[in-house]
Amino acid sequence: xxxxxxxxxxxxxxxxxxxxxxxxxxxxxxxxxxxxxxxxxxxxxxxxxxxxxxxxxxxxxxxxxxxxxxxxxxxxxxxxxxxxxxxxxxxxxxxxxxxxxxxxxxxxxxxxxxxxxxxxxxxxxxxxxxxxxxxxxxxxxxxxxxxxxxxxxxxxxxxxxxxxxxxxxxxxxxxxxxxxxxxxxxxxxxxxxxxxxxxxxxxxxxxxxxxxxxxxxxxxxxxxxxxxxxxxxxxxxxxxxxxxxxxxxxxxxxxxxxxxxxxxxxxxxxxxxxxxxxxxxxxxxxxxxxxxxxxxxxxxxxxxxxxxxxxxxxxxxxxxxxxxxxxxxxxxxxxxxxxxxxxxxxxxxxxxxxxxxxxxxxxxxxxxxxxxxxxxxxxxxxxxxxxxxxxxxxxxxxxxxxxxxxxxxxxxxxxxxxxxxxxxxx
Amino acid sequence: xxxxxxxxxxxxxxxxxxxxxxxxxxxxxxxxxxxxxxxxxxxxxxxxxxxxxxxxxxxxxxxxxxxxxxxxxxxxxxxxxxxxxxxxxxxxxxxxxxxxxxxxxxxxxxxxxxxxxxxxxxxxxxxxxxxxxxxxxxxxxxxxxxxxxxxxxxxxxxxxxxxxxxxxxxxxxxxxxxxxxxxxxxxxxxxxxxxxxxxxxxxxxxxxxxxxxxxxxxxxxxxxxxxxxxxxxxxxxxxxxxxxxxxxxxxxxxxxxxxxxxxxxxxxxxxxxxxxxxxxxxxxxxxxxxxxxxxxxx
Numbered sequence: 001x002x003x004x005x006x007x008x009x010x011x012x013x014x015x016x017x018x019x020x021x022x023x024x025x026x027x028x029x030x031x032x033x034x035x036x037x038x039x040x041x042x043x044x045x046x047x048x049x050x051x052x053x054x055x056x057x058x059x060x061x062x063x064x065x066x067x068x069x070x071x072x073x074x075x076x077x078x079x080x081x082x083x084x085x086x087x088x089x090x091x092x093x094x095x096x097x098x099x100x101x102x103x104x105x106x107x108x109x110x111x112x113x114x115x116x117x118x119x120x121x122x123x124x125x126x127x128x129x130x131x132x133x134x135x136x137x138x139x140x141x142x143x144x145x146x147x148x149x150x151x152x153x154x155x156x157x158x159x160x161x162x163x164x165x166x167x168x169x170x171x172x173x174x175x176x177x178x179x180x181x182x183x184x185x186x187x188x189x190x191x192x193x194x195x196x197x198x199x200x201x202x203x204x205x206x207x208x209x210x211x212x213x214x215x216x217x218x219x220x221x222x223x224x225x226x227x228x229x230x231x232x233x234x235x236x237x238x239x240x241x242x243x244x245x246x247x248x249x250x251x252x253x254x255x256x257x258x259x260x261x262x263x264x265x266x267x268x269x270x271x272x273x274x275x276x277x278x279x280x281x282x283x284x285x286x287x288x289x290x291x292x293x294x295x296x297x298x299x300x301x302x303x304x305x306x307x308x309x310x311x312x313x314x315x316x317x318x319x320x321x322x323x324x325x326x327x328x329x330x331x332x333x334x335x336x337x338x339x340x341x342x343x344x345x346x347x348x349x350x351x352x353x354x355x356x357x358x359x360x361x362x363x364x365x366x367x368x369x370x371x372x373x374x375x376x377x378x379x380x381x382x383x384x385x386x387x388x389x390x391x392x393x394x395x396x397x398x399x400x401x402x403x404x405x406x407x408x409x410x411x412x413x414x415x416x417x418x419x420x421x422x423x424x425x426x
Numbered sequence: 427x428x429x430x431x432x433x434x435x436x437x438x439x440x441x442x443x444x445x446x447x448x449x450x451x452x453x454x455x456x457x458x459x460x461x462x463x464x465x466x467x468x469x470x471x472x473x474x475x476x477x478x479x480x481x482x483x484x485x486x487x488x489x490x491x492x493x494x495x496x497x498x499x500x501x502x503x504x505x506x507x508x509x510x511x512x513x514x515x516x517x518x519x520x521x522x523x524x525x526x527x528x529x530x531x532x533x534x535x536x537x538x539x540x541x542x543x544x545x546x547x548x549x550x551x552x553x554x555x556x557x558x559x560x561x562x563x564x565x566x567x568x569x570x571x572x573x574x575x576x577x578x579x580x581x582x583x584x585x586x587x588x589x590x591x592x593x594x595x596x597x598x599x600x601x602x603x604x605x606x607x608x609x610x611x612x613x614x615x616x617x618x619x620x621x622x623x624x625x626x627x628x629x630x631x632x633x634x635x636x637x638x639x640x641x642x643x644x645x646x647x648x649x650x651x652x653x654x655x656x657x658x659x660x661x662x663x664x665x666x667x668x669x670x671x672x673x674x675x676x677x678x679x680x681x682x683x684x685x686x687x688x689x690x691x692x693x694x695x696x697x698x699x700x701x702x703x704x705x706x707x708x709x710x711x712x713x714x715x716x717x718x719x720x721x722x723x724x
Binding site: 032036040043044047052054055058061187201202209318319328349 | 452494496513604616618658
């Protein structure tokens with residue numbers, strides 16, 4: 001850590017005022033600081049005194065910083081602020097557009113929607129049709145659904161790439177209603193359950209006290225359950241663009257579905273996009289409005305439709321994120337066509353690492369929809385042995401079928417067939 | 427007490443810490459707030475609690491977190507087996523009075539105290555040091571429970587009443603950041619990110635922990651490990667690994683590092699097969715050469 005050099009401290013009388021002010025500056029820089037923290041900081045400074053100037057830095061650091069990422073912001077703000085608070089104010093005003101990001105996004109307004117559409121159109125996708133008045137839209141879809149079931153059925157199996165703009169919009173709405181059921185996992189924790197297999201002596205005893213020590217029935221319990229986390233790694237390079245956008249719609253729907261009790265679903269959904277580099281878009285997917293969410297994600301991930309560096313992106317994920325998002329046995333959904341130009345050995349190594357840290361790795365490869373698909377590409381060959389199951393994801397129906405792949409540990413999708421083809425070639 | 431005093435106190439227990447870490451420790455002691463230490467594995471987070479407890483002459487109570495940790499394992503549990511026996515004995519003696527039994531069965535005699543409750547009890551040398559280790563390994567319900575326990579330093583047992591700590595324990599929470607701990611819990615604590623130490627400090631640490639190593643060897647070891655941390659590894663070696671490795675090398679009577687010795691003992695510093703495979707052979711030699719070069723001007 002940098003030791004902070006000489007800094008002129010303000011007059012003691014103004015100190016409380018200045019710390020409050022400093023807290024406010026940090027808050028504007030994006031750190032979540034409330035009055036409680038400022039209070040602590042004032043107490044802490046009073047307790048530590050001013051024996052050394054660099055201590056002042058660390059005292060405030062202990063009170064205001066909560067995450068490693070915040071250290072750099074704190075350092076910069078501190079440096080600027082305690083040099084001249086007014087100068088700081090001016091700087092903040094200049095930096096605001098860049099730093100305010102988070103609050104800005106909360107307004108999922110028309111503007112953001114337009115931005116999302118602009119982004120989609122720019123990227124060469126079929127432009128999203130003008131969204132009609134919501135009332136109209138609802139009725140029209142309902143009529144569609146009831147009158148022509150077969151049209152619906154056709155839409156379900158239609159390839160995303162071959163859809164007209166109207167069909168794509170309808171498919172997106174279908175995806176929005178789709179869920180990705182998941183089975184809960186048993187934990188070591190026990191909960192009362194009359195049909196459980198383990199005795200609960202505590203409850204048995206307390207019940208027996210009510211009847212004067214007579215044990216009428218043995219209370220039982222069984223392991224409680226928890227829900228696994230889902231990690232989505234989505235390839236957004238040129239060859240995948242049409243599919244990844246659809247899949248992200250689907251992921252957004254899954255991430256925002258909050259069931260209760262037995263239907264709670266995924267504990268957490270983390271999403272990353274990659275092309276030439278890895279981007280974490282989890283935060284953006286939490287927004288309710290799907291257009292706003294994808295627009296925000298698009299702003300963050302600059303490489304829509306660039307090239308693909310799967311190996312390097314997976315390496316970045318393994319190094320920076322896997323320990324943080326996969327600690328509790330997450331299921332990984334990897335969406336890519338496997339067309340990687342890097343060294344196959346590197347890709348294979350990163351895939352192996354990924355699989356070792358995940359509960360299950362599900363690879364969705366839209367290329368599989370072609371009957372004649374064979375694992376010829378180097379990347380596909382390298383990745384194939386290191387996934388649990390391989391599925392296609394080119395249509396609404398195939399995404400629906402994913403649920404099955406996730407809940408059945410023995411499901412391997414197309415993997416065995418393709419590995420067989422690899423073997424036959426060698 | 428001052429920050430310098432805390433630093434000296436820890437140094438007395440062979441724990442070499444930076445001014446920054448000493449500052450948060452001082453604040454935690456002075457303000458009576460829990461201390462939340464986050465950082466890579468093997469940077470001395472757990473060790474500081476032990477050093478602090480020994481230096482202050484307090485008892486160290488450790489709660490190792492794991493997935494599925496619940497109140498029965500963390501706070502208290504009734505000794506049901508003993509209670510059942512007591513009931514049967516009372517019945518056999520013919521005096522199974524309901525109210526009497528309730529007041530006799532749920533007493534401290536049948537209470538099994540777990541770490542959190544132990545920490546609330548008065549201790550001989552003063553309030554104990556409560557180490558809640560690897561809090562990121564528990565789940566959110568337990569975190570929420572901790573939040574309550576740590577803000578009031580009291581535990582309520584329905585049958586006995588509320589037990590309040592006469593003097594709040596010194597609480598140290600550690601996390602390896604395998605997941606993000608909730609902000610509400612962090613907010614109640616003083617936060618510090620424990621980083622890998624710089625070259626000079628790591629030498630100091632190594633000399634405190636493995637004094638048998640010669641100065642040349644120590645410098646070589648630290649230079650190599652520091653250089654290794656700049657490599658693109660899945661798991662970078664921590665200070666604990668540096669110390670372990672030094673001890674391994676001492677046990678093998680190594681006087682100076684060589685690529686062969688490094689290859690043979692890599693298991694002490696790197697714990698993932700991919701990382702070890704990378705370092706075998708030429709890579710080890712290259713890093714050693716670079717480490718040696720960095721030592722030269724000094």
